[in-house]
Amino acid sequence: MNSVRFLASPLRRALAVSVLAVGALGTAPAFAQDTTPIKMLVGFPAGGSTDAIARSLALGMEKSLGRPVVVENRAGAGGQIAAQVLKGSKPDGLTIFLTNSHAITMIPHTLKAPGYDVAKDFAPVSLVAFNPDVFAVSTTVAGNPADLKEFAAWAQKNAGKGNVGVPAPASAPDFVVSGIAKALAADLKSAPYRGDGPVAQDLVAGQIAGGVGSVGVMLPQVATGKVKILAVNGTQRVSSIPNVPTYAELGLKGLDDQIFTSVIVPAGTPADIIARYNAAIAAAVAAPEMKERLSSLGITLVSSTPEALGQRIQASSAASLAMMKAAGYTPQ
Template sequence: MFQRISSHRPWRALRTWLMGLSLGLSLSLVGLTAQAQGSGPIRLLVGYTPGGPADTAARIVAEKLSTELGHPVVVDNKPGAGGQIAAQALKAAPADGSVLFLSNTHTVVTVPLTVKNPGFATAKDFRTVGGVATFELALAVNPKTHAHTLKELGAWFAAHQSESSIGVPAPASSPEFVAAKVSRTFKADTVAASYRGAPPMVQDLLAGQLAAGVSSISDFQQYHQAGTLRILAVTRTTPLLPGVPSFAEAGLAGLDNTTDLLGIYAPAAMPDALVARYNTALNRVLANPEVVAKFKSYVMTPAPMTPAEQQQRLVQASAVLSTLMNESGFVPH
């Protein structure tokens, strides 16, 4: 019930009521968080082994998020099946905010499109909490190709049919579908050589056993700067690679929304107030200059956003990947 305001002191009574309402809302949020966290730390699931982009971003964010929330946030690696194991763990977790999931687009968008029974449905089982960071995909070549453009790479492949493989860090992934589009667009009769992660693929590329590869910029940047590999195009231009065109600028349109988004997800039933509190804390973390600098050193860009904006990014990525899959003839397995 609203408090009756005296006609003699209306503004003082109104101010008192508003202050009480504000305090009540604040205490409610604190109570929700305390209930969510319980006596243990908040677990931030990651579907990959330590050292990759998702794990690195999770550890950078977890440290500062612990301070913002006043409660420990610990990274819990559950690698396997392209993040499916961690995603299934989130689906089974309580919806009280004690378990969150930091995931790339591959797990929450690509896996549901390419795997018939992944054990979760992103839209049904999860809710978005906020964006964390983006990192671009890139196509790099071994200097032996003498290619400086995608068109020149297509011509090189045409003249070297015995070396017509483009390396990708995982099967049925965005890099594989990007590689297939490169092949179709520039009439290069290539096949995707799938690896178990980027490091072995990059090593074969450096050794000249592969002519080209598609992966995140961070996997190629140091070698590009050293001149041992050459990045020909990226999903979106970045000041970190001046002079390197986007795929669209290089003659390959339609890949803008294959930019990988790292975001945080929660079980679908998590309360709105708790999602809002976590989103606010996360966006404060991403505005921290120390966090911005760390992300930059790993060739990632902070991506603060609302849950609704994050959801829209997933819809856009799903539409682009569905098109690339259909064009490549990929059949879910």
């Protein structure tokens, strides 16, 4: 099983100039003389919350860097395909990867041969956002359960109807469903989809009883009156849905690792380029226009040093491994 831990060498190279990030932007005019587009890989289709973050970030980075940043969707396998593309890219700064945490903290544990080693093949640049997963239910469920425990009780009384859509098999949402089923003695079964967009669509249509997906995808569906959010992962409630409790508040342990989005690059990318991109990301996520575009989706924008991102990946990797083991999942 691959260890999701950045090796010292690429991390040190990234950190060596991270404190000079603002200064690096000061040399942007020379950097901008090269108008070759920077390719931003995204492991999910257009239209989802990760894609929305990517397109907003690309616009912001273009302003700081003075050169085009083009989003390229390489969807499939929960971001694994895009990660493999990144691994095969030259470390010249022309290819970056905006990824959610699943591809770099969960897949290396659930697959024996994911096709990349996060520690050896990639270098961290910056956190970009927290986009927590939520547990949502269709309001077509009989009795319209008011909370997660009521939904679990309904599922227990209606054997075979407690299907819960998840964005991918062997994902954090998949293991969340397993954890809830065990903790609340409920007949809940994961129904894997290809992304959380289709999960939200089937919830609205009443085709499935429940679903787990990003707050950015589920929150807009609440306005239809056909979807209700009952719980959120993470250590604190989300400001856009302040009345929705965390799993921990409901007494459900081991389900609080919050999904995050970050930018990584191929290992060996020059430290000065990492510094420029780190500073450009910080400027983009702090800009009012990006916050305005994404705030309605419940997405919290952040930035970080490469070191902080590396530490976050290590912590999330440990949490992912614990969830997988708790679910009794065997790497495939």
